[in-house]
Amino acid sequence: MAKRETNTATPEPKRNEEPSELLRELVAHLRQNRTQLREEWVARISETRLLTAMTKDEIFAEATSVYDSYVEALETETFEALQAYARNLSERIIPRGVETHEVVGIVLLLRDVLARSLFAKYQNDFKKLNRILDAYEPAANRIANTVAVGFVQERERVIRQQQEAIRELSTPVLQVRERLLILPIIGVIDPQRARQLTEQLLRGIRTNRAKVVVIDITGVAAMDATVANHLVQTVEASRLLGANVIVTGLSPEIAQTLVTIGIDLGKMNTVGDLQGGIEQAERLLGYKVMSLSEAEPS
Amino acid sequence: MEVPILKQGNVLIATFQAALSDADLSQLRSGLVQQVVRFRSRGVIVDVTAMDVMDSFASRTLREIAHMIRLRGAETVIVGIQPEVAFAMVQLGLTLEGVATALDLEEGLAYLNQKFKKMK
Numbered sequence: 001m002a003k004r005e006t007n008t009a010t011p012e013p014k015r016n017e018e019p020s021e022l023l024r025e026l027v028a029h030l031r032q033n034r035t036q037l038r039e040e041w042v043a044r045i046s047e048t049r050l051l052t053a054m055t056k057d058e059i060f061a062e063a064t065s066v067y068d069s070y071v072e073a074l075e076t077e078t079f080e081a082l083q084a085y086a087r088n089l090s091e092r093i094i095p096r097g098v099e100t101h102e103v104v105g106i107v108l109l110l111r112d113v114l115a116r117s118l119f120a121k122y123q124n125d126f127k128k129l130n131r132i133l134d135a136y137e138p139a140a141n142r143i144a145n146t147v148a149v150g151f152v153q154e155r156e157r158v159i160r161q162q163q164e165a166i167r168e169l170s171t172p173v174l175q176v177r178e179r180l181l182i183l184p185i186i187g188v189i190d191p192q193r194a195r196q197l198t199e200q201l202l203r204g205i206r207t208n209r210a211k212v213v214v215i216d217i218t219g220v221a222a223m224d225a226t227v228a229n230h231l232v233q234t235v236e237a238s239r240l241l242g243a244n245v246i247v248t249g250l251s252p253e254i255a256q257t258l259v260t261i262g263i264d265l266g267k268m269n270t271v272g273d274l275q276g277g278i279e280q281a282e283r284l285l286g287y288k289v290m291s292l293s294e295a296e297p298s
Numbered sequence: 299m300e301v302p303i304l305k306q307g308n309v310l311i312a313t314f315q316a317a318l319s320d321a322d323l324s325q326l327r328s329g330l331v332q333q334v335v336r337f338r339s340r341g342v343i344v345d346v347t348a349m350d351v352m353d354s355f356a357s358r359t360l361r362e363i364a365h366m367i368r369l370r371g372a373e374t375v376i377v378g379i380q381p382e383v384a385f386a387m388v389q390l391g392l393t394l395e396g397v398a399t400a401l402d403l404e405e406g407l408a409y410l411n412q413k414f415k416k417m418k
Contacts, residue, residue: 198385199381199385202381202382202384202385203381205381205401206380206381206401209401209405211401211405233385233388233389234385234388236388236393237381237384237385237387237388238384239393239399240376240379240384240387240388240393240394240399241379241381241384241399241401242377242399242400242401242405242406242409243401
């Protein structure tokens with residue numbers, strides 16, 4: 001992130017009028033008109049119906065801190081503080097359902113509001129206005145960029161975290177009987193999840209000393225060649241640990257796909273549904289399930 | 299390092315140590331094939347619990363042991379393959395086809411005893 005900023009900063013040509021001088025003048029102007037510009041900005045935000053998830057007071061408070069960090073970033077030309085603030089802000093507002101377009105929208109609005117005020121101030125001195133804008137625009141764009149990227153990164157981090165949580169929840173290895181494990185798989189299997197499933201299953205076989213495993217894929221809608229191959233490998237790896245694997249609940253679609261793409265399922269023991277799978281597993285383990293009246297005919 | 303071959307009833311047990319050279323493996327193979335008839339053993343258990351890497355030579359040797367022992371009239375079972383090793387082997391295509399496997403020594407003995415019972 002920081003690297004990319006320095007990269008974009010270097011190609012900026014040095015102008016003959018010191019841009020830092022102009023920026024200083026600009027910052028002074030923004031400080032002077034802080035209250036008025038801030039109010040204008042907040043008015044524009046509610047006008048365009050951005051940040052509807054937040055109350056007016058909250059918007060005003062956030063707007064104040066954003067405004068100050070914005071001016072500070074312009075003044076010091078360092079973006080770390082702003083970046084940190086953007087990340088912090090994102091952390092607070094993402095759970096409340098604020099969207100990317102809103103965050104980008106408000107920063108662009110602020111850019112526009114400030115540009116308008118510059119137009120108003122320097123409208124009599126066109127050359128000066130040009131130079132001021134030359135100094136202002138790249139800095140403002142970089143600020144907008146920083147805030148937007150910060151927001152998106154934070155969002156992605158949250159999404160990754162949630163994916164991780166879902167993944168951990170979604171792969172239970174259950175023991176239903178002595179030496180019999182069930183692995184119900186629900187939802188989409190991507191290669192990463194497939195690997196995790198395999199690891200958990202093999203570890204489960206070892207810790208529970210399982211002899212038979214029923215993998216139920218009733219809840220899997222589709223399967224591609226990679227995942228199917230992975231499933232076959234899992235079955236073979238389980239066999240190396242001395243466990244029999246029964247796969248149940250192959251949907252008609254998956255059965256068709258697997259045959260069409262030519263996956264060799266000869267080594268796999270498949271049964272139509274979970275109940276049938278458990279019954280077969282019990283047979284393999286030497287259990288016989290019967291009703292009480294059958295067991296003791298009186 | 300030579301692999302010791304233990305005799306337990308009518309079963310021979312060979313336990314692998316962590317690092318075995320190809321020569322050790324070949325020696326184990328010929329040792330087992332010779333002794334299985336000398337001791338009139340009906341089963342052989344190869345315990346690979348200590349191996350955290352299984353290369354193609356090792357897994358080919360295991361398969362050869364199993365097939366040779368069968369020709370000598372006994373059953374072989376490989377026990378103690380670690381979960382990570384199992385998955386790595388499968389990914390390399392080393393699936394030990396046609397070779398019986400079990401979780402650990404106890405399971406291996408139980409498997410062989412069941413086999414012997416059936417043969418009676």
